[in-house]
Amino acid sequence: MNVSPPPPVGRCLDMCPMRECKEREQQGRLFRFETLVGEGNWARGRCKMRSLPLADPSKTVKEYSRPAAGKKLSSPCDLRPPSVLLKTVNYLLMEVWDHVNERDLASLAEAYIFVFDRLRAVRQDLTVQRIQGRLGAFVLEGSLGFLLCAPYLVRDLPSDSYDEVLHAKQVRDCFADLMECYGMDPKCPREAEFQALLLLYDLGNMDTINRALKLPRGVGDSPQVQIALAVNRAYLEGNWVRLFRLVHQLDCLQACSFYRHLPNARDNALRVLTHAYSSRNCRFPLDLLVVLLAIDTTGMASEMCRRRGLAVISGEKQSVVFFKASFKDSGPECAGREYILIETKRGDFTWAEIMMGENEGEFMRPKTN
Template sequence: MDIHRRGGVNPRGRRGPRRHRGPPPPSPATAATAASIAALSLEEAPLLGQCQRLCPPQEETERRRCQELSRFERATTASPTLVAVKRYRRAAAGRATLDARDLRPAPVLLATLRHLFTSVLVWPDSGEFLSVYHFVNDRIRSVRQDFTIQRIEDASLATALQQTARFYLLAGLRAAQLLSSQELQQDWSARLNDEQLVSALAQLQALTCSCPQQDGAAAAEFVAYDLLLHADDARAVAWSLRKLPSSLRNLPAVRRALRTFVALQTDAFHAFFTEFRAMTLLEQAAVLRHVPTVWTRSLHMLNKACGKQDRFPLEELARWLQLTDSESEGGDGGRAERLCNALNLQTQRLPPPPPPPKTSSQVADSWEVDDALDGCVTSSSASETSSSSVGSVQFKLAPLKEELDSEATRLLLHDLALQIEGSASGEEGERTPRTATELVTGTRSESPSAQ
């Protein structure tokens, strides 16, 4: 008997490998159980979500049992409206079926966002920003995932994407205002925030192009955000304009974004900051990333234009480059001085000019009136002498750095972000700042100072 051909034992005396016969067939009980589960295949018709709660009951029960509910999901006396919200889950490899009972329909998804932006989205001055951001970011991704799985592409998706884009724009601005250098490096990722923002805007723009009957002004708002985000990339802007309906190109927000793009590409920093001052708060938040480039290029241009003997006033430079404080037109040029020093430009401070001589055109009828006049003139002179010193910058005295270091950039953007909040938060003379909920949901329209 030839055992080698029969495969029973190999020449070394070992039993040969057995042929793979596949898994055993399921038992009738197992097959009946599987058939009774309301699970649908991803390859079939679009799913229709059946979950009418912000979080599927099965997930909520499991997370409560494992004590995995976030503190933003546990109702308290101070926050009685907090409830569990479905968290984001990555698509598992090989998971070919989904349960419709775990998917939320469009009205519930919009209610989820409304809950996040009204009950959870609170921006304290310190301590809570990152915690709230990471929680809301995760739940927004879950909402978008449910929209995608159900293939919902209607007005409800447009509303969700609009609020999502505003949230990530506002988050970027708040990060510049609130986070320290260490937090920016360890606990915050501007890249990941931008990825979610760009993804929402791209999906929204595709939806706008496929549904031209949408509100033009609302669509223009987000087209402007997209153009401002990519204002440093001429090819990206050109590609966006090719896909943009002609009806949107002449709307004020889009025209302002295009003027900003041209100013950035041509190094017209005066025109850039003219447009910057006319923007809404969220438009300024979108273009904030380009400001350090404008600052650097502007000083390089001035360095070429000015001679060694020239002295340029810091107060004037501060007005040109949006480096003034909120209380005075030019301030003392302190921020402009920090910018110049960060690029290795030498600055100089001189004492203020002497006050004018004390004069008065009024004639005193008595010593008392004369004393009062003296007091008024003296008080005025004292206010002048208490003014800060006069600063200037000199060029070509040392090699100019090519770009700002990260810490100088953070500090200057921090000051500008706070200034944005103070100058753009009021409407029509009001100084009442808009809340985060109002900004994200768009419940109060922003009125830019110019178109």
């Protein structure tokens, strides 16, 4: 009988093994977040002989390494134990991402590429060491917080900075690993929260819904899972008015998990309304449409209708003429900024705090002056 060898146990107590830190310093492969000095004083941190920035061991973070023939990923001295992995996730979100200027697309792109890659390396260390249960869950939950919020935050970045397909794959892989962790330890405090987030991210997926219906008591009957199931039911039934009423009740992280479905949901809702109220003489109040579909402004709602060939009548109160014969299949809008459904729900918290979650205690306390 063949017995598989035990997994390696990480012994690296730094966020980046010293060997890699020196190697990337010599090769000039450091992000500005990892250097001894800030961007403004870049020149002072350069080695005089090679004009390369010097690494700051307290800021350098292990990069993702693609598995390749002859390449070892299981050396204990290069692997970080769970406590260091959790520290790394906290650092990436609370120290790196929390200081990003989200209005500066160049800075945003650099931070996203850096954090996304380093979180991928965190998950790689977890996988190699086969860390599961509560320890693995704590690390993956923080990583997923970033992965679920990022598509909303980097929506305006070009494709060479944000690969939507690769990002979605990492989300799914992280969720799969997290569900395994929950299976190993039924007492993870944030399980109900992330079971609900998976339902919202995988909206309409029957396998995910069936799995959620079999969750143990205390998780399956939690308010988070119940509202996520209700959103899925409304989606499958095509009850768009109910769906958007429920989406209004989601918190910020839940709304970010649902965010990628918003354009399709609004497009489908407009199709249904066009069939239901199709008449040249019927006038549908534009401000009511704004409320029903959780759109930020009447101007945005008007543009959505006009793109589809629907007439918008001006007057004391604007209205839409839903008429099937004039409807154009223009497809959903590109996902954009959502003030009502996302921004207002963030409140006084930073995005890093939203990503870390309310169960992180001090990270989610209201700010005081």
